[in-house]
Amino acid sequence: MEWGWLLLRDAWWSAIAALGFAVLFSVPPRLLWGCMLGGAVGHMVRTFCMQMGLSIEAGTLLGAMAIGLLGEWLARRTHTPALVFTVSAAIPMVPGAFAFGTMLNLIDFSNTPDAGAGQVLLWQAAYDAIKTALVLAAIAFGITWPALVLRRPRPVV
Known part of the structure; x- marks a missing residue:
């Protein structure tokens, strides 16, 4: 029962975030529901997968x-471009915590006089940076993959 509430709460707040980015990007009001639906479904799938151990x-x-x-x-x-829905729906999945951790560890590294502690901070910053890059690559590939697979090329003639 608790998983259901977790997923619904996650879907709700992700839909609100996607709505905010859609409004920021001037998506027509008649299409805002699609952006919200995409944000809710995408984040809910990610949360469910992580709860299952991925x-x-x-x-x-x-x-x-x-x-x-x-x-x-x-x-x-x-009859609109898919980017209208996918970009604002995917932005709530951007790994802000890992990017923030990277910057914080780099700042702490530059301020620490201890070489041993500095090395640990540098390794942690590298770990967070790699994790951020992998998550961003997953977002980019995941959004573009359906367009590459599903769109049928039109004949030249």
């Missing part, structure tokens, strides 16, 4: 693929 990278990849598939479907239904 890493954040794998969960993010599956969540971004869900956003990409939903964005392609909504684009066909509403």
Whole structure:
């Protein structure tokens, strides 16, 4: 029962965040619901995958693929580009905590006089930076994959 509430709460706040980014990017009001739906579904898939034991990278990849598939479907239904739905839906999945940890560890590294502690901080910063890069790559690949697979090329003639 607790998983259900966790997923619903996660979907709600992700939908609100996606709505905020959609408004920021001037998405037409008639399409805001699709951005909210994409944000909710994608983040909910990622949270569910992480609850099932997958890493954040794998969960993010599956969540971004869900956003990409939903964005392609909504684009066909509403006759708009899929990026209208996918970009604002995927931004709440950006790993801000890992990026912040990278910067914080680099700042602490520059201020520490102890070489041993500095080495630990540098390794932690590298770990957080690599994790951030992998999650961002998973978002990028997950969003673009459905477009590459599902879009049928038109004949030249």
